[in-house]
Structures are given as structure tokens and as C-alpha cells.
Amino acid sequence: MSWGKTVNQSFKTACAAAAIAFGFAGTATAQDADFAGDRVELIIPFGEGGGTDTWGRFWAPYFSVFLPGNPTVVVKNIPGGGSTSGANQFEARAKPDGLTAIGTSGSTQFPYLLRDKRVQYEMRDWRVVLASPTGxxxxxxxxxxxxxxxxxxxxxxxxxxxxxxxxxxxxxxxxxxxxxxxxxxxxxxxxxxxxxxxxxxxxxxxxxxxxxxxxxxxxxxxxxxxxxxxxxxxxxxxxxxxxxxxxxxxxxxxxxxxxxxxxxxxxxxxxxxxxxxxxxxxGFPAQKMVFLPKDTPEEIVQAYREAAQAATEDESFLADRQATLGEYKQIVGEPAERIFRTAVNVPEEAxxxxxxxxxxxxxxxx
Structure with missing residues (x-):
């Protein structure tokens, strides 16, 4: 089989394998997570005005509304190194307490996939909350x-x-x-x-x-x-x-x-x-993603996933998403995990x- 065909096959079959390799226990709940009075930083590893910044500023208020306790969610831009600077800082400093998340782009994934020497983060360890396909x-x-x-x-x-x-x-x-x-x-x-x-x-x-x-x-x-x-x-x-x-x-x-x-x-x-x-x-079917740090407790991960899911069903979200997100279905929870695993497993020949x-x-x- 040519590796060109493998590209297609990996897209269609890796999701099934990921569901087994990275399955969920299904028993964790978000009931114990409470962010009342907290300030959550959503790191965007780019400057203001680009696509990822626009996307992150669209999502931030919805996390504020739907996370337990309604925390203040702010976007923190950390540009540099084609997004590796902000991702490196997230890897090094973010605590697994739910108060720091990162919104990435394909520009964060590609240096990782290509083993760029600037990369000091291990994306496979991060806990994915949602994936936003884009074009x-x-x-x-x-x-x-x-x-x-x-x-x-x-x-x-x-x-x-x-x-x-x-x-x-x-x-x-x-x-x-x-x-x-x-x-x-x-x-x-x-x-x-x-x-x-x-x-x-x-x-x-x-x-x-x-x-x-x-x-x-x-x-x-x-x-x-x-x-x-x-x-x-x-x-x-x-x-x-x-x-x-x-x-x-x-x-x-x-x-x-x-x-x-x-x-x-x-x-x-x-x-x-x-x-x-x-x-x-x-880079594009799972182009923008929200992650929490590794070792984040399951109840916090679930709280974020439930907040993202609730946002996608909200009337104001549905009314406003076209102008910012386009005609793309937002992917949350286990489906986001599957597409993330597909995205970070590019064929070695490619x-x-x-x-x-x-x-x-x-x-x-x-």
C-alpha cells in the first residue's frame, strides 16, 4: 500500500484505534469542580488579531458562563516562535488546577510533529477539551x-x-x-x-x-x-x-x-x-484546540468538556458562531480526543x- 493511501486510511481508521487506546472510564463527573471567584487564563500563543486570537476571544466568555461557578475567563496572548513560546510556557508553568488552559493552532502542532528544536512541550500528554475544525x-x-x-x-x-x-x-x-x-x-x-x-x-x-x-x-x-x-x-x-x-x-x-x-x-x-x-x-480538521495541562483531575476535565458542550447548544452561540467559526461543527469530549490522536499521528513517510x-x-x- 502506498503511503498516499495511508493518509486516507489513517483518517478513517485511527479514530477507532484511539477509542481503544485512549478510552474513557466514563464515571468521572464535574460535580466537584467549582471555579467561583476564580480567574482563568486562556493562553493564546499568538499576537492579537489573527484567526486563533479571534477564535479564542469568541470561546472565552462561553467558558465563563458555563464553567461551574462562572469564573472570569481572560485571553492571554503570548506570541513568538510560531506559537512555540506560548506552548513552552504552558508546558512549564501551567498547574493542573483548571485555572490555565491553552488554545492552539496547527502552528502549534506542526513544530511538534516535525520535531522542531524549539519545541519543549509534549502535546500527547495534554488533556483535550474541544477541537474546532476550520479552513x-x-x-x-x-x-x-x-x-x-x-x-x-x-x-x-x-x-x-x-x-x-x-x-x-x-x-x-x-x-x-x-x-x-x-x-x-x-x-x-x-x-x-x-x-x-x-x-x-x-x-x-x-x-x-x-x-x-x-x-x-x-x-x-x-x-x-x-x-x-x-x-x-x-x-x-x-x-x-x-x-x-x-x-x-x-x-x-x-x-x-x-x-x-x-x-x-x-x-x-x-x-x-x-x-x-x-x-x-x-492542521485543519482539528486545527484549533483547547487543552488543559497533563495530570489535570478528571472532574476538572469533565467540567470543561461539559461547559464546551453546553456552549455549543446555547442559542446565542448558535446565532453568533457563523461570523467567527463558520459552518463547522465543534467537536467536544471523546470525539475531540479521537480527532486529536489522528492529527498527531502523521505517517512517518510524510x-x-x-x-x-x-x-x-x-x-x-x-
Whole structure:
């Protein structure tokens, strides 16, 4: 079996294995957890204004409402290192008392998966509360003259600039996509988050960008409305068979495989495509997650999971989620555990291919 097929198979079968390997006792309750009068910090390891920050600030008040005792829940931004700085701090300092949680992104998972030397955290030990699937949209400056993805072949002769958090961050997905499309993209590294990349786009310092769904809906749609940005394609979403299909939040935009076929005249295939798909699955279907530290007592974990579940059934949540979360079902509890385990078990062949490509392309050392 090729490891490209393994990517699909892992998505469909790892959940069943995880349910056995990481099963739940099913007897813990949240009755003993009480956060009355407490202040809970939700660490967001990015600067303000990006997709993860937007997502975290959406969730924080719902945890305040639905956690026992109604604690004050505040977002604490700790940017740096493509999110590794905040994740390292969480690993080192967070106590298992429920008063510190972290909201991560694929940019937190990818350095971990790629064994980035900056990583000092062990994600597999953390207790997952919820997973928020998301997508993303690639867009360009309207000055390039494109109107839609149908015009993408014009980019073959254009020098593009992209503001990136780092090659081993979630930006690995767009960088691999640009490579597959054969685009000449100069990646400008050092952005503190996707919000910083968007601001660089608005200042005219870069001419191609992508934002996760929440940030695109809230911050880029106005640029599209005034004619300064042109959306080209979304990354897409995963169906039950592990295939990439159109993103339900952006049904009028082609998915990346469709955009590739529009530009290249054939469906994507080969080792680069298989590697791209593996890391797309790791980075987007479970792209943003809330974790508690290892050794957090089960009653506290259950209190958080019950709070998240209650939030997803709340009328105000259902009314407001479209603008921030898009058309994605929030995944809570044991299903979140299963999808998390799938996300952190990228096929070894895909990992090795990406590591070699990153070393050859961007001189990243592992």
C-alpha cells in the first residue's frame, strides 16, 4: 500500500484505534469542580488579531458562563516562535488546577510533529477539551489583475511575496501548496501571527496571503468588498472518506485540489501531494484546540468538556458562531480526543518527505 493511501486510511481508521487506546472510564463527573471567584487564563500563543486570537476571544466568555461557578475567563496572548513560546510556557508553568488552559493552532502542532528544536512541550500528554475544525482562504492583491481562480495561470510569471510565521508553522500548508502550484513565492518569515501577515498585505508589503476561516470572514471580507483583495481558493474540508471537498463556509470557492486542476490541467498526485494532504489533515480538521495541562483531575476535565458542550447548544452561540467559526461543527469530549490522536499521528513517510523538503528549500535543520 502506498503511503498516499495511508493518509486516507489513517483518517478513517485511527479514530477507532484511539477509542481503544485512549478510552474513557466514563464515571468521572464535574460535580466537584467549582471555579467561583476564580480567574482563568486562556493562553493564546499568538499576537492579537489573527484567526486563533479571534477564535479564542469568541470561546472565552462561553467558558465563563458555563464553567461551574462562572469564573472570569481572560485571553492571554503570548506570541513568538510560531506559537512555540506560548506552548513552552504552558508546558512549564501551567498547574493542573483548571485555572490555565491553552488554545492552539496547527502552528502549534506542526513544530511538534516535525520535531522542531524549539519545541519543549509534549502535546500527547495534554488533556483535550474541544477541537474546532476550520479552513482557510488564499487571496491576492487585486493589483495583480486576477478576478478569480480561473485566472491563476497568470501567476506563473509573477513574483509573489508572502508574510509567514515560519516554515514549520501552520504556514507549512500554504508553502507546500505554493510549491505544488509552481508559484514563485518569496516567503518573508518572522510574522507574529496570521494577523501580522494580513496587516503586511494591507500595507502592500506582500501580495499573496491566506487567513483561517474566522479571520478571513471577519477581517478580509471587507477588503474583498472594497476591491483590494481577490479570493482564489479555500483549502477545502475533509469528507467521511478522507477526500478534500469544498469548504462549507466558502461553497463558491474551489478547494485547493480544484484550483490545482484548474491551473495544471490534471489532478494533484505524487509524494508532494501526499505530504501536503497529510499535513492539511493534521492542521485543519482539528486545527484549533483547547487543552488543559497533563495530570489535570478528571472532574476538572469533565467540567470543561461539559461547559464546551453546553456552549455549543446555547442559542446565542448558535446565532453568533457563523461570523467567527463558520459552518463547522465543534467537536467536544471523546470525539475531540479521537480527532486529536489522528492529527498527531502523521505517517512517518510524510514527515520525512516534508523534513527533507524544508531543509532543501528553507535550510530548516531538524
Amino acid at each position: 482557510g482562504v488564499v487571496y491576492v492583491n487585486s493589483d495583480l489583475g486576477l478576478k478569480s481562480a480561473a485566472d491563476m495561470k497568470a501567476l506563473e510569471t509573477v513574483k509573489l511575496r508572502y508574510g509567514s510565521q515560519g516554515a514549520t508553522s501552520l504556514d507549512l500548508v500554504p508553502l507546500l501548496a505554493f510549491e505544488l502550484l509552481g508559484l514563485d513565492v518569496d516567503a518573508v518569515f518572522g510574522m507574529k501571527g496570521r494577523g501580522a501577515g494580513r496587516l503586511a498585505f494591507e500595507r502592500g508589503e506582500v501580495n499573496i496571503d491566506y487567513q483561517t476561516s474566522s479571520a478571513f470572514i471577519n477581517n478580509v471580507t471587507p477588503l474583498v468588498d472594497i476591491g483590494s483583495a481577490v479570493p482564489l481558493f479555500s483549502w477545502g474540508a475533509i469528507d467521511d472518506d478522507g477526500n478534500i471537498v469544498r469548504d462549507p463556509s466558502f461553497p463558491d470557492l474551489p478547494s485547493f485540489p480544484e484550483a490545482y486542476e484548474m491551473m495544471k490541467g490534471e489532478k494533484p498526485s505524487g509524494p508532494a501531494w501526499d505530504a501536503y494532504k497529510a499535513f492539511f489533515i493534521a 514527515r520525512e518527505w516534508v523534513q527533507k523538503w524544508l531543509t532543501d528549500k528553507y535550510s530548516v535543520q531538524f
